[in-house]
Every structure is written in C-alpha cells, then in structure tokens.
Amino acid sequence: MERDKISGKYTVVFPDLPGCAIEVEDFIQAYYWAGTRLGFHLYMMGREHEHIPEANPCPYCHYWLDLARQGFMISMALINVVKFNYSFM
Known part of the structure; x- marks a missing residue:
C-alpha cells in the first residue's frame, strides 16, 4: 500500500497478480x-480458466517484523490461492 504525496490517495497493488490493484x-x-478486490480478481481468473500463480516470497517481511517489534501496527494477509475451489455455471 502506498500513499500518493500529491493527491493523497492510497494505492494497493498485488504484485503477483498483474492488473489487480485499487x-x-x-x-x-x-x-x-x-x-x-483480491477476491474478485481471483474469482474472475478462475472463471476465465486463467492460471493463478503461486505467491512469491515476501522480500520485506523482515522489515515489517522489525517495525512490529517497535510497536507499529502491521497488517498482512496470507492467502493460499492454490486451494481455491471454483465452480461455475
């Protein structure tokens, strides 16, 4: 998640899923x-029978853990996309 310094808007990007952002x-x-947004993106990929890639390792996890130890609130979501079960009409 990033905040644009000029507009003040927040952008959330899921780097393992191109096009999945808000x-x-x-x-x-x-x-x-x-x-x-992530759920909808995965749903549409499943509906279109697109390959859902495996998640890449988190390059900043050690940095976030250090911030958490200093008292900062860190929010992460770990989602196992491999186990999604899609059923479509």
Missing part, C-alpha cells in the same frame, strides 16, 4: 477494499 481516497477504504 486506488482509494483514504487508508480505511484501502484496508477495507483490498481483500474484496
């Missing part, structure tokens, strides 16, 4: 809509 007005909206 831009919203504030942090609360970014936090709320990120999971919904």
